[in-house]
Amino acid sequence: MRTTSRLRTTLGLALAGVTVTLFTSACSTQDAVCGGDEYPVLRVGSAGSACASDDEEPPKGYARYPEGKVPKHVDDTWYTYWQTRTVDKNGRTVELPEKND
Template sequence: MSRYAFFLHRGRARFGAAALAGAAAAVALTGCAAFEYREDICNSGEYPVQSVGGTGSACVSDEQEPPAGYVRYPAGKVPEQVGDKWDMYWHTHTLDKDGKIIDAPDAG
């Protein structure tokens, strides 16, 4: 192998290794987003309830009714995962004693 061919071959090997390392880094950085972990509001066999007049919430067994001072969320507006659309919504809204959606008093 000529001296020129030897250097050309070594240069390609370095370029190939650098390209492979760069591709691996890109997958590592973006691949995590595809497998993002989302925490459920309640465990399996439970449903979330909202405190009347406040932004507090709790989880209740599927076999039980909400405890005193809590109500079920309106259909279609139930938070399912921490940080989802409805979880964030209920940080600034609440339900009054009649089940009407109102602005939360502490939503400053």
């Protein structure tokens, strides 16, 4: 009887560990700005962003984010920062005009 109880306890703990691991890994990648083989790019002169393949330059009309100011996750510091700013054609950071709802 003791062996069965220990086996059940061990099995329960193992299943709990697997469950925690699955939930933790899902949360850490769920809110990433881009996928694993991509990097975020910023629309020049207006609001908007996209993801570009790691082995390609940004698409026409887009630029890389300034070094050190790249958003990595939705709602992180830089993601929020770029909601009100963009870069101009010279690469300078500029404020976006306020929206009139």
